[in-house]
Amino acid sequence: MTTDARRASEWTIHGERVVDDTRRAVLSIADVELPDGVRFEQYVLRVPSAAMVIVLDDADRVLMMWRHRFIIDRWVWELPGGYLDHDEDPAVCAAREVEEETGWRPRTMEPLLEFQPMVGTIDQQNLVYLARGADPTGAAPDVNEAERIGWIPLSEVEQRINAGEIVGAGSVAGLLAVLLARATGRI
Incomplete structure (x- = not known):
């Protein structure tokens, strides 16, 4: 064209x-x-850019947060993440959000995916990172962020998406990208 x-x-x-x-x-x-x-x-x-992280442990489980989203009035599993502060490095933001929201510190950070969640209405870059492994910080997760923190087996992710337990665009897109990368041998 x-x-x-x-x-x-x-x-x-x-x-x-x-x-x-x-x-x-x-x-x-x-x-x-x-x-x-x-x-x-x-x-x-x-809306400011957002960064989120898929933290995978050695048992192929992903670190997620069980939280209530009042806009849709549902309890859902989500990846940790948040808005970038002005001039903040996205990987630094993503790692900080994991620590603040879950009490776990990612060992590694690598870019996985960038996307726009709703290009017809919303101007927001979303950056998804992959972290391999995490260490507990000893800090309690932020009670305002999640009711509980869980390690969800990667093998259950597709089923949980289909069941409506994982619905957020960032979580769905990021997790499907990991499953695709795993299926094609890229990770």
């Missing part, structure tokens, strides 16, 4: 007005026009 053909299919942004601006998100409404001339308003949510 040529550059001109590609540009012909791009949406035109005529303006964007901020509705709410907080520390963790900027909500705006964009005035957009489709290539065929149809014009409408689209909500846009700009």
Whole structure:
């Protein structure tokens, strides 16, 4: 596809007005026009990048948090992770979040996957890291983050996704990337 053909299919942004601006998100409404001339308003949510970690132990189990998500009013398993602070190294953020949220310190950190969770509405880079092994820090996990911490066998991950126990985009995408990498011999 040529550059001109590609540009012909791009949406035109005529303006964007901020509705709410907080520390963790900027909500705006964009005035957009489709290539065929149809014009409408689209909500846009700009959110800081996030980093999360798949910590695998020697028994092929993944460190996860059992937590309640009020927005969907469900208890789910999630990977540890969080928002990057301004100018923070993503791997440093990811390791810090594992320690704060679970009480475990990852031994290694390697990039695994980058993705955008909802490209039609949300502007947020998600970075997923793979850590091999972790050591307990002696600190209690953050009670505000999770009811409990668990080591879930990697062999149960697909079943738990299908059962709706693992639903977050970062957790699902990261865990499926590990399963694919394992199946293709890359890890």
